[in-house]
Amino acid sequence: MASQTRIKVAKLDSPKMHGLDRDTLIRLYRTMYLSRKLDDREIQLKRQNKIYFQISSAGHEAVTAAAGLLLRPGVDWIYPYYRDRALCLMLGVTPLETLLQAVGAKDDPSSGGRQMPSHWGHPEWNIVSRSSCTGTQFVQAVGAAEATLYYQERSKALAKAKKAPLGKYVGYEDNEIVYVSSGDGATSEGEFWESLNTACIKKLPMFYLIEDNGYAISVPVEVQTAGSSISKLVGSFPGLHIAECDGTDPLESYAVCREAIQYCRDRRGPALVHAQVTRPYSHSLSDDEKLYKSAEEREREAHRDPLSKFSLVLVREGLLDQKQIEDLEAQVDNEVREVADQALAAAEPSIDSIKVNVYSPDVDPTSSAFEAEPQYHGAPKTMVEMVAATLSDEMLRDERITVFGEDVADASREENLKSVKGKGGVFKATAGLQRKFGADRVFNSPLAEASIVGRAIGMATRGLKPVAEIQFFDYIWPAMMQIRDELCVMRWRSNGAFKCPAVIRVAIGGYLTGGAVYHSQSGESIFTHCPGLRVVMPSTALDVAGLLRTAIRCDDPVMFLEHKHLYRQPYNRSEYPGPDYTVPFGKARVVAEGSDVSIITYGALVHRAEVAAAQLGREGVSVEIIDLRSLSPYDWEAIASTARKNHRVIVAYEDMLSWGYGAEIAARIADELFEELDAPVRRVAAMDTFCAYQPNLEDVILPQTSHLINAVKQLLEY
Ligand SMILES: Cc1ncc(C[n+]2csc(CCOP(=O)(O)OP(=O)(O)O)c2C)c(N)n1
Ligand SMILES: [Mg+2]
Numbered sequence: 005m006a007s008q009t010r011i012k013v014a015k016l017d018s019p020k021m022h023g024l025d026r027d028t029l030i031r032l033y034r035t036m037y038l039s040r041k042l043d044d045r046e047i048q049l050k051r052q053n054k055i056y057f058q059i060s061s062a063g064h065e066a067v068t069a070a071a072g073l074l075l076r077p078g079v080d081w082i083y084p085y086y087r088d089r090a091l092c093l094m095l096g097v098t099p100l101e102t103l104l105q106a107v108g109a110k111d112d113p114s115s116g117g118r119q120m121p122s123h124w125g126h127p128e129w130n131i132v133s134r135s136s137c138t139g140t141q142f143v144q145a146v147g148a149a150e151a152t153l154y155y156q157e158r159s160k161a162l163a164k165a166k167k168a169p170l171g172k173y174v175g176y177e178d179n180e181i182v183y184v185s186s187g188d189g190a191t192s193e194g195e196f197w198e199s200l201n202t203a204c205i206k207k208l209p210m211f212y213l214i215e216d217n218g219y220a221i222s223v224p225v226e227v228q229t230a231g232s233s234i235s236k237l238v239g240s241f242p243g244l245h246i247a248e249c250d251g252t253d254p255l256e257s258y259a260v261c262r263e264a265i266q267y268c269r270d271r272r273g274p275a276l277v278h279a280q281v282t283r284p285y286s287h288s289l290s291d292d293e294k295l296y297k298s299a300e301e302r303e304r305e306a307h308r309d310p311l312s313k314f315s316l317v318l319v320r321e322g323l324l325d326q327k328q329i330e331d332l333e334a335q336v337d338n339e340v341r342e343v344a345d346q347a348l349a350a351a352e353p354s355i356d357s358i359k360v361n362v363y364s365p366d367v368d369p370t371s372s373a374f375e376a377e378p379q380y381h382g383a384p385k386t387m388v389e390m391v392a393a394t395l396s397d398e399m400l401r402d403e404r405i406t407v408f409g410e411d412v413a414d415a416s417r418e419e420n421l422k423s424v425k426g427k428g429g430v431f432k433a434t435a436g437l438q439r440k441f442g443a444d445r446v447f448n449s450p451l452a453e454a455s456i457v458g459r460a461i462g463m464a465t466r467g468l469k470p471v472a473e474i475q476f477f478d479y480i481w482p483a484m485m486q487i488r489d490e491l492c493v494m495r496w497r498s499n500g501a502f503k504c505p506a507v508i509r510v511a512i513g514g515y516l517t518g519g520a521v522y523h524s525q526s527g528e529s530i531f532t533h534c535p536g537l538r539v540v541m542p543s544t545a546l547d548v549a550g551l552l553r554t555a556i557r558c559d560d561p562v563m564f565l566e567h568k569h570l571y572r573q574p575y576n577r578s579e580y581p582g583p584d585y586t587v588p589f590g591k592a593r594v595v596a597e598g599s600d601v602s603i604i605t606y607g608a609l610v611h612r613a614e615v616a617a618a619q620l621g622r623e624g625v626s627v628e629i630i631d632l633r634s635l636s637p638y639d640w641e642a643i644a645s646t647a648r649k650n651h652r653v654i655v656a657y658e659d660m661l662s663w664g665y666g667a668e669i670a671a672r673i674a675d676e677l678f679e680e681l682d683a684p685v686r687r688v689a690a691m692d693t694f695c696a697y698q699p700n701l702e703d704v705i706l707p708q709t710s711h712l713i714n715a716v717k718q719l720l721e722y
Contacts, residue, residue: 037333039065049344050289068088071183081148081182150459152208154444185212189228207243216234218280233278235276243272248278251281283305363495387542394549394552408448410451413426414428434446457491461494464561513526513658527660538589539634540635541634545578550585569608591639601720602629619709656715688715
C-alpha cells in the first residue's frame with residue numbers, strides 16, 4: 005500500500021513544473037499509470053478470452069492526462085477517441101466503469117454492454133458517446149460548440165432544453181469549451197477539415213487535440229498527411245491557435261494545452277494542439293506492428309515511454325523516491341485487480357433488452373397524443389409555403405429550434421436584407437425565417453453535407469432542436485455515415501444516455517423534365533433500413549403541417565422527405581391548420597374508399613393514383629387509395645385492412661422497382677396476407693434505371709397514371 009510518510013522534498017521548481025503542486029503532479033502520474041495498468045489488465049483478459057477486443061491508450065497517457073487536468077468535468081463537452089482513457093479517468097470515469105465497458109456489462113455507463121471497449125461515453129461528465137467511426141466526432145463537436153454560443157445568448161432555449169426528456173444532462177456555463185480529439189490518421193477524413201472550416205468561420209470554442217503516434221494502423225504519417233505534419237498543414241486557418249508538443253511529456257503537454265484551452269475559454273476561437281505520442285502496443289490486439297515497424301523504430305519509441313520518463317522526473321525533482329513510486333504503483337495494481345474482479349462478476353445485459361432505447365422511451369410520436377383536429381384559417385397554401393409557415397410557428401413556440409443548411413437563410417449578409425427580398429432556400433421552404441427569427445437561428449452552412457448533419461447531431465445532443473436541410477436528396481451521400489452510424493444510433497449505443505432528435509428535411513424525387521440523374525433521385529428505402537430513424541413523406545400541404553410539427557416535437561431523429569414535384573401543385577394545397585396541428589407517425593390516410601382494387605402508395609404517386617381512380621371510376625371500377633405518408637414506422641394495419649377488403653393490391657412507388665421501398669411492402673403483403681389475395685400483389689414503380697436529361701431518353705422516373713390504370717385492369721382480369 006502507498007506510504008503516507010512524506011519524504012524530504014526538495015524545493016519544487018515551480019516554473020519547470022508549470023505551477024503544478026506536488027499532489028497534482030503525483031495525481032498526473034497516478035492517472036497515467038492507472039490508465040496503462042487498465043490496458044494491461046484488459047490485454048490479459050482478452051488473452052484469457054474473457055473480453056472480446058482491446059485497444060490501448062498506451063503511449064498517449066501523458067498528454068491526455070494533462071488535458072484532462074485542464075478540462076472542467078461535467079462543464080466542458082468532451083468528444084474523445086478511443087485512446088483517451090487517461091483523459092476520461094482524469095475527468096471522473098472510474099476504473100471500474102472502464103472495465104465494465106470492457107466486459108460488456110449491463111451497468112457499463114458508456115453503452116450498457118452494447119459497444120466495444122474504449123468507446124467512451126458518460127453523461128455525468130459530458131463525455132458524449134463515441135462510435136467506432138474515425139472522424140465523425142469533429143463535426144458533432146462543432147454542433148456542441150455552436151450550442152455553447154447559442155445558450156450564451158438564449159437563456160429561454162436553455163431553460164426549455166432542461167425541461168425536456170434527458171434535460172438533467174443539459175447545461176451551459178460561462179467559459180465552457182468543447183474538447184475533440186483524434187489520431188493523426190483521422191485528420192485525413194473530410195469531416196476534420198469541414199469542422200475546422202466552420203470552427204474558424206464561427207470562432208467556436210473548440211479545443212482540438214491531435215494525438216499523433218505516427219501511424220494509422222499500419223499506414224505511416226508521411227503516407228497519411230502531406231508533409232507529415234498536420235499542424236503545419238492547418239497553418240493557414242484564420243484565428244486557429246496552433247501548437248505542438250511532446251505528448252509523452254506531461255509537463256510540456258500541460259503547458260501547451262493550458263495555453264490552447266485558455267485561448268478557447270477566452271472566446272478567441274478554436275485551438276489545435278498537435279501532440280507527438282507513441283503506440284507501443286500495436287494498433288489493437290488484432291494488430292502486430294512488427295509486421296510493418298522496424299525493430300529500430302520500436303526501440304526508439306520505447307525510449308520515449310511517458311511512464312518511465314515521468315517517474316524519473318518525479319524522483320529527480322524529489323517529489324517521490326523510488327520506494328514511494330513503487331508503493332503508489334502497488335496501490336494502483338491492487339485497485340486494478342479488485343475492480344477487474346468486480347467487472348468480471350458483473351451482470352450482462354439481458355437479450356430482451358436489445359430493443360430498448362432504439363427510440364425515445366419518453367415521447368411516442370405514433371400515439372394519440374399527436375392526433376389533432378385542424379383549425380383552418382387563411383388562404384390555401386402550397387406544400388412549400390406550408391413548410392415555411394409550420395417552421396415559423398414552431399420557432400415562435402420553441403426557442404431551441406435552429407434552421408440551417410445550404411442557402412436556407414434569406415441573406416447571410418444581413419445588411420442586404422434592407423434592400424433585397426431574400427433567398428430562403430432554393431425552393432423557398434425557409435423563406436422569411438431569418439428575417440423573423442434572426443441570423444443565429446436561421447443561417448447558411450458551408451457546402452458540406454456531412455457537417456450539416458453532424459452539426460445537427462451535436463446541437464441536438466445538447467438539447468437544441470435543429471431542423472437542418474439537405475438541399476437535394478441526390479447530394480445526401482456525404483452525410484451518409486453521420487446519418488447511418490451516428491444520428492440513428494446515438495440513443496441506442498449509449499443505452500439511452502444521449503440522444504440527437506434532429507429533424508433532417510430533404511427535398512426528394514423527380515420533379516422536372518431535365519432534372520436528370522442528379523436532381524431526381526429517390527431512395528427512401530435506404531433510410532427506412534436504418535433503425536432509430538423516423539422517415540416520413542407527406543403528399544399534401546395539410547400533412548406537411550401535421551407531420552413536420554410532429555417531427556419537431558418528437559424525441560427521435562426524423563428524416564422529413566419533401567417531394568419537389570409536390571411543392572407547388574394546386575391539387576394538394578390546404579388552409580393553415582393552426583399552430584398545434586399534428587399528425588401521428590405510422591398512420592396512413594385513406595385518400596379514397598373503393599371496393600375493387602387497393603392502391604397503396606405515398607409521395608408524388610398519391611395524386612396520380614387519384615387521377616387513375618377517377619378515370620377507372622368512369623369505367624365502373626372502384627379503387628381504394630391508401631397514402632402511407634409515414635414510411636418508418638408505417639401503418640401495417642391500414643395495409644392489411646385494405647388488402648383484406650379488396651383482395652387485389654397494387655403497391656405504387658417512385659423509388660427503384662427492385663429493392664425499392666414498395667418492394668418490401670409488397671413482399672410483406674405476399675408473406676403475411678397470401679390467403680387474403682385473389683391475385684398476386686403488383687408493384688408499379690419507376691424503372692430500375694436513371695432519369696436522363698433528355699426526355700426522349702427517359703422521362704419515366706415517376707410512374708405514369710396510365711401504368712396504374714393498366715395494372716388495375718390486369719389485376720381485375722386475373
Ligand atoms: C471511418 C472509418 N474508417 C476506418 C476505420 C478503421 N480504423 C479504425 S482505427 C483506424 C486508424 C486510425 O488511426 P489514427 O487516427 O492515427 O489513430 P490511432 O489509432 O493511431 O490512435 C482505422 C483505419 C474506422 N474505424 N472508421
Ligand atoms: Mg495514429
